[in-house]
Amino acid sequence: MVTGGAGYIGSVFVRELLNKGYDVTVLDTLFFGEDSLADIKDRIKLVKKDIRVANKADMEGAYAVVDFAALSNDPSGELDSLLTYDINHMARTNIAKLSKKAGVQKYLAPSSCAIYGNTEELATEVSPVNPLTAYAKANYQWENDILPLADDRFSVTVFRQSTVYGLSHKMRFDLLVNSFTQQAFLNRRIKIKGNGAEFRPFVHVKDDCNAFVSALDADSAQINKQIFNVGSNEQNIKVSDLMNMIPDALHLECEREFGDWVDKRNYRVSFDKIATSLKFKARHSITDGIKEIYEALKSGALDPNDPRFITVGWYKKLISEGALKLLSNS
Numbered sequence: 001m002v003t004g005g006a007g008y009i010g011s012v013f014v015r016e017l018l019n020k021g022y023d024v025t026v027l028d029t030l031f032f033g034e035d036s037l038a039d040i041k042d043r044i045k046l047v048k049k050d051i052r053v054a055n056k057a058d059m060e061g062a063y064a065v066v067d068f069a070a071l072s073n074d075p076s077g078e079l080d081s082l083l084t085y086d087i088n089h090m091a092r093t094n095i096a097k098l099s100k101k102a103g104v105q106k107y108l109a110p111s112s113c114a115i116y117g118n119t120e121e122l123a124t125e126v127s128p129v130n131p132l133t134a135y136a137k138a139n140y141q142w143e144n145d146i147l148p149l150a151d152d153r154f155s156v157t158v159f160r161q162s163t164v165y166g167l168s169h170k171m172r173f174d175l176l177v178n179s180f181t182q183q184a185f186l187n188r189r190i191k192i193k194g195n196g197a198e199f200r201p202f203v204h205v206k207d208d209c210n211a212f213v214s215a216l217d218a219d220s221a222q223i224n225k226q227i228f229n230v231g232s233n234e235q236n237i238k239v240s241d242l243m244n245m246i247p248d249a250l251h252l253e254c255e256r257e258f259g260d261w262v263d264k265r266n267y268r269v270s271f272d273k274i275a276t277s278l279k280f281k282a283r284h285s286i287t288d289g290i291k292e293i294y295e296a297l298k299s300g301a302l303d304p305n306d307p308r309f310i311t312v313g314w315y316k317k318l319i320s321e322g323a324l325k326l327l328s329n330s
């Protein structure tokens, strides 16, 4: 069972699972539509549902639940912090509890390295965290509530993902690598609000998905009650350096424009644990991601202006139309 399986990561992950021979159920509100699943619709079971109203029967029969459904970034999380806690903390915690009751063996929690917030040192899974936004705080509270649910029969694993990049069946142009590539394509210019001095860890969407697949394949004893940072040490990059990688990868002239906003989020992360324990290795580079997105834009396969591809803008619209709101039982 993949919640949020129609989303940016989920839609790539579902295909990886199908390739590996898994039976897949996707539970998703389809906030961004269902185009991302169009070509595999007859190979999956699709349940159009909000995780806030899911019940035990939805999880029954599943070997594992991978819980991608959430408001998926800091700006979206700030639109309505109550809504963010409601979905990202409360509803996902409930999904874990329902999974346990339904006899699911593994619950995989796609959290975020954003919970490190601002660190001087390379953050490991046992470093103090510093969640700075409603999105990051909700992730941290969810982690704290679900890890104690783990026992011999119910394995819980937290994956703190890096900022993801690369092509997906449901694109996101609000993620840094993807956004910079889109801007280079549209304007030959890359603009950021700050000075780009902050660090972030990055991971290609296919590598990210492989981390989850390897946890499905792993012995529960190896992953139960564990937190893993997902990414690779060499893809901790300063944002201003990332801006320079775009023209280099594409052999393009590209202007860069900076603003005076200060991004307090600045973290570099250690990925030694996942490399050692799960033998995780990133197979894709940032240059690969830039090139594949640019090619898709150039060929017309990818629309650079689809409004659904800017998460915060799309959620703002859904909230204004009443399609995304607190529920009566919230």
Ligand SMILES: NC(=O)c1ccc[n+]([C@@H]2O[C@H](COP(=O)([O-])OP(=O)(O)OC[C@H]3O[C@@H](n4cnc5c(N)ncnc54)[C@H](O)[C@@H]3O)[C@@H](O)[C@H]2O)c1
Binding pocket: 003, 004, 005, 006, 007, 008, 009, 010, 027, 028, 029, 030, 031, 032, 049, 050, 051, 052, 067, 068, 069, 070, 071, 072, 073, 087, 091, 110, 111, 112, 113, 160, 161, 162, 163, 164, 165, 170, 172, 175, 311
């Ligand atoms: N993409 C990244 O760089 C990144 C990094 C770290 C963590 N994450 C986390 O990974 C997860 C997936 O991210 P993504 O980039 O695929 O996001 P996304 O926004 O593209 O996809 C989220 C999916 O969840 C669905 N959804 C949202 N709220 C729902 C609800 N209440 N009930 C049912 N479905 C709901 C949406 O319809 C969408 O299909 C999120 O939890 C996100 O916070 C993502």
